[in-house]
Amino acid sequence: MKTVVHKSDTRGNANHGWLHSRHTFSFAGYYDPQRMNFGVLRVLNDDIVAGGMGFGAHPHDNMEIISIPLEGDLEHKDSMGNKTVIRNGDIQVMSAGTGITHSEYNKNADKEVKFLQIWMFPNKGNVEPRYDQITLNLEDRHNKLQQILSPNPEDEGVWVHQNAWFHLGKLDEGFSTEYQIKGAGNGVYAFILNGDISINDQKLNSRDGFGIWETDKFTISANSNAEILLMEVPMA
Structure with missing residues (x-):
């Protein structure tokens, strides 16, 4: 990782x-x-x-x-x-x-x-x-990761010419979830829109960015009420 x-x-x-x-x-x-x-x-x-x-x-x-x-x-x-x-x-x-x-x-x-x-x-x-x-329906990201972008026109959200998936989450303090990498060799860049979040053991605050790759999954935990954008993209 x-x-x-x-x-x-x-x-x-x-x-x-x-x-x-x-x-x-x-x-x-x-x-x-x-x-x-x-x-x-x-x-x-x-x-x-x-x-x-x-x-x-x-x-x-x-x-x-x-x-x-x-x-x-x-x-x-x-x-x-x-x-x-x-x-x-x-x-x-x-x-x-x-x-x-x-x-x-x-x-x-x-x-x-x-x-x-x-x-x-x-x-x-x-x-x-x-x-x-x-x-989008804003309620669909409350304590969930709402898919907003993918490579597939039939999927939720908009689509792009790239093997990428974006998600938005609006998380209550104490909420935790796991993100599974969708594309082989992809990484995820997380951008904290507001609040305090930990990804695995890394503590992050409002407007911090965090990239993670060479892993299949990671854990997201809200240390306060928080919003997060996840951008999964190919690394090469």
Whole structure:
């Protein structure tokens, strides 16, 4: 078993006034050769966007891009003709493939929007660009690990061009569960959204990250009321 711990205060910190972003992995002006990725997980940005502000139209290609809103309303427009709003409880995915252009703005002028932006390398290149968005039942993650992403269009959640599974859990203090690795050779990167959690014997706090691989399973225990995101991805 191998593990890595990334404490919250060791993340990259970019404050542009209208945007405050914490980078778990090297991104834009933050570069750390020891923090380039976790397997195929390339970007984990914890973003806060001021009222009425946002990211103008910009391109992507050959990347699986997942957005998880935490608070507020994020308006999305893209070159495929989609114009949508995503909110807490929604999951958005784009397969950039051969190339897309999109923009993201805080729909509200009077409050912030907070969301996670996650990029994964795909397992096939130059696919036809694709967009999807779903709304989840928040009760399905209470003292459970709710699947929000998988490689399979027929499964729960959104799907991606990668042998990856994501889960969200909202756990009561004292709750414990076991996670079984689904894909051979995969690892899991856990991100603590809030509260205090132990994975095996490693204690973690709000906004800490923890990677674990070369194991078949591990135990998650809530030391307080807590929320966690698990991202299982290929390590190579």
